[in-house]
Amino acid sequence: MTVLTVTGGKGGTGKTVVAVNLALALSSLTGERVLLVDLDADNPCTYTLLNVEPKTVEEVKSFKPVIDKDACVRCGTCVKHCPTHALFLxxxxxxxxxxxxxxxxxxCMYVCPKEAISRGHRLTGWVKEADAGDLHLVLGELRPGDRKYHDVMEAALNYAKRIWGNYRIVVIDTPPGTGxxxxxxxxxxxxxxxxxxxxSLGLLDLKRLNxxxxxLGKPEIVVVNKYGLPGGAHNKLERYLQECGLRWAKVRYDKRLMSAYIRGKPVIRYDPDAPSxxxxxxxxxxxxKEMSLNRS
Amino acid sequence: MGRGMGLGPFPQQALEPIPPPPPGVLRVAASTDDGNGLNARISFRFARAPFLTIVDLKDGKAVDSRSIQNLLAAGARGVGVAVGQWLVSSGVRLVLAPHLGPNIMMVLSQAGVKVEMVPPGVTIEEALRRLRLVY
Amino acid sequence: MEIVVASGKGGTGKTFVASNLCVYLKRNLSEEVVAVDADVEAPDLLMALGGSTREVVREEFYGSYIPAIDMSICFNCGRCAEACEFDAIHMAPEGPVIDYSKCEGLGTCAVVCSVKAITLIEDKTGDIYASETPFGITVVTGDLELGKGNSGRLVYELKERAYRIASEKRVEFRVVDAAPGIGCPVVSSIAGSDLLITVVEPTPQSLKGSLRLLEVAETLGIKTVAIINKYNLNPGFTAEVEKKLGVEVLGYVPYDDAVVKAYTSAVPLLEYSPASKASEALVKCFDRFREGWFR
Structure with a gap:
């Protein structure tokens, strides 16, 4: 099994478009069903491109205190200890x-001298799953208003790991960032x-990501998406890639990709002759070829 | 990866409440940009202002005032709650501020502490005069 | 006044709107503007505003804590491992082992340790810079330690620095360029701000992201307006975007090659190409904001 992670420091460079289309292309090439894992818990977009409605398979929960008002003696010990001042008296x-x-x-639960605080659960987000034909999709989704997106990413990744032994190819789509x-x-x-x-901004963020x-010493390939973008900083970017000895491939700037995207369709199926x-x-x-996967 | 000496158990910025005022005294608080007691200027911000200034009022006179360095301001999150808790625990019954965040409002309103909106930059004494609390 | 520019999805034009809003405010309303780049995992705003001409602040920021176990005191009782909600401590034969990649630094382990063998030590969250830029905007930028998780903490600190710089110089406006998404650093960016501008593209993906962001803004009680960027890429969808958002739309900005060229030259569009279609549309949006806010 090979795990490919599609990432990129900057937002909106086309991670999701590349991940979804790449997963579909790999599936067609190899005849294998591919597991696609969408870790962009803030705004998972893979399912809108695949036109599927994922179902919740796991609720992601974290601790929250449940206060027993009768047992509480209002000593304020929990208030003093809470590192984020989420309790007051x-x-x-x-x-x-x-x-x-x-x-x-x-x-708070551990410091309360009267055992007046017990374990409750707060819903942080969901791990969801969908059957998308040639792909099997697993995604994490943060509940809006909650901030613990790493918990949701971790839960989705762990869920995927439990099933990914059944697949030869796993493609992970990540949110932007370097955290x-x-x-x-x-x-x-x-x-x-x-x-x-x-x-220029794409190059700046790529440098940071690298x-x-x-x-990590893992094989890396850079995908220059929107290649040929009018006014773009192609020379600077190519010089950087060359200096670092990075392998790279281009995906051409293509209005046909955009028209597939806004229809919520993967270009590789909707318009397979489009340059992108x-x-x-x-x-x-x-x-x-690199993964030595041939149609079996 | 870390630095410095151990700070445990948890390096909370702590500020001990001050003893409550005697009966018949109204304790008023404001956040101030300086520590000049009655002459301290009211800060634009509340919870993260550098000083908390307390004035005790009786019969239209300020009988006591003090400015305390706001050690809580350096906290990461929940600073509004921490400052609100300190005010309530210190027996404050009236707060003067240009603007208050939602968390501190929750603490103060649950404790029945009154809030008067005052412009930033004026001294506490001036604000109290305008409110006819000092005459 | 603190204005935050955000969007639930990446690449919709947050930095574009934020950088040009700074230029607009400086031109029309304020002697100076302080900008904050709150995308600490991919900071771009400084470059978008022309880069640094003079660095005024550069320091390391230690805003987080990590536990350290004194193994000469520890007697392997395992209470710390049991109490950690984040599964960051496991008991090995030689004693407790901390997985720092999972640790949130909140200190429950130190409190439950019966022999006080655990202390918390300060940990580096990232770097903080403040720079002057060619167009007269002071930019406060953070740089999160790679692979770290405390971005929200760093964002609060950046906003705090910007506030201090602004009060010293008596600057009225602060503009915050948020990270993409709706998670921890974005909540920190929005909390306590006076106005949120969400930048939306007319795509279902961007609309979904902005709707999720609006839910967050509502829980934080922040007034929100929208700018629809690159509207001509999918003009048929803009009406639906406007309807579904349900907030005031300041205006529509077309896709324009000049935007990319301006970035390549490291000059904000309003300076680089004031006559471009995108410039004109952007100015209209900002005029509308100014009329609405300062009427």
Whole structure:
């Protein structure tokens, strides 16, 4: 089994478009069903491109205190210890809890001398699953208003790991960024596909991402999406790629890709002769060769 | 990866409440940009202002005032709640502020602490005069 | 006044709107503007505003904690591992082992340890910079340690620095360029701001992201307006976007090659190409904001 992680520091470079189309192309090439894991818990978009409605398979929960008002002696020990001040005590009214400030560390439960705080659950998000024909989709989705997106990413990744033994190819789509969640995905993968765009900002963020990726010593391929974008910083980007000795492939700037995207359709199926679809097809062929996967 | 000495068990910024005022005294608080007691200027922000200034009022006179360095301001999250808790525990019954965040409002309203909106930049004394609490 | 520019999805044009809003405010309403790049995992705003001409702040920020176990005191009781909600400690034969990639640094382990063998030590969250830029905007930028998780904490600190710089210089406006998404750093970016501008593209994916963002804004009680960017890429969808958002739309900005060219030259569009269609549309959006807010 090979795990490909599609990432890219900057938002909107086309990670999801590349991940979905690449997964579909790899499936067609190899005749295998591909597992696609969408870790962009803030705004998972793979399912809108695949036109499927995922179903919840797991609720992601974290600790929240349940206060037993009768047992509470209003000593204020929990209030003093809460690292984010999610608890406060009003002399005649008692103890109150502000859920939006709670980080779920359970400190209050452990420090309460009267065992007046017990374990409750707060819903952080969901792990969802969908059968999308040639692909099997697993995704994490954060409940809006909650901030613990790493928990949801981790839960989705762990769920995927429990089933990914059944697949020969796994494609992970990540959110933008270079933080903890991205590192978690990268650590689980065999090949890293970094999607960038030929703009100054795309280059800046690619450089930053590579400070995280390069030390991992895993095979990396850079995908320059929107290649040929009018006014783009192609020379600067290509010079950087060459200087670093990075392997790269282009996906051409293509209005036909955009028209597939806004219809919520993967270009590689909707308009397979579009320049961008041909480029992704070529990328898939190269990766399939690298993974030594042939149609069995 | 870490630095510095151990700070445990948890390096919370703590601020001990001050003893409540005697009966018949109204304790008023404001966040201020400086620590000049009655002459301290009211800060635009509340919970993260550098000083908390407390004034005790009786019969239209300020009988006591003090400015306390707001050690809670350095906290990461929930600073509004922490400051609100400190005010309530310190017996404050009236808060003067240009603007209050939602968390501190929740604490103060549950405790029945009154809030008067005052413009930033004026001294506490001036604000109290305008409210006819000092005359 | 603090204005935050965000969107539930990446690449819709947050940095584009934020950088040009700074230029607009400086031109029309304020001697100076302080900008905050709150996308600490991929900071771009400084470059979009022309890069640094003079760095005024550069420091390391230690805003998080990590536990350290004194193994000479520890007697392997395992309470810390049991109490950790994040499964960051497991008991090995030689004693507790901390997985720092899972640790949230909240200190429950230190509190439950019966022999006080665990202390919390400060951990580096990232770097903080503030720079002056060629167009007169001061930019406060953060740089999260790669692979770290405390971005929300760093964002709060950046907003705090910007506030201090702005009050020292008596600057009225602060503009915050948020990270994509709706998670921890975005909540930190929005919390306490006076106005949220959400930048939406006319695609179902971007609309979905913005709707999720609006839910967050509602829980935080922030007034929200929208700018529809690149509207001509899918003009048929803009009416639906406007209807579904249900907030005031400041205006529509067309896709324009000049935007990419402006970035390549590291000059904000309003300066680089004031006559371009995107510039004109953007100015209209900002005029509408100004009329609505300062009437």
């Amino acid at each position: 009003i002399p005649n009214a008692g103890l109150s809890f502000i859920e939006t400030l709670c980080e779920g560390c359970a400190m 903890k969640g991205i590192l978690m995905a990268l650590n689980s993968s065999d090949i890293i596909v970094a999607v960038t765009e030929p703009t 400070r995280l990726v390069t030390p 679809a041909l480029d992704i097809q070529a990328l898939a062929e190269m990766l399939a």
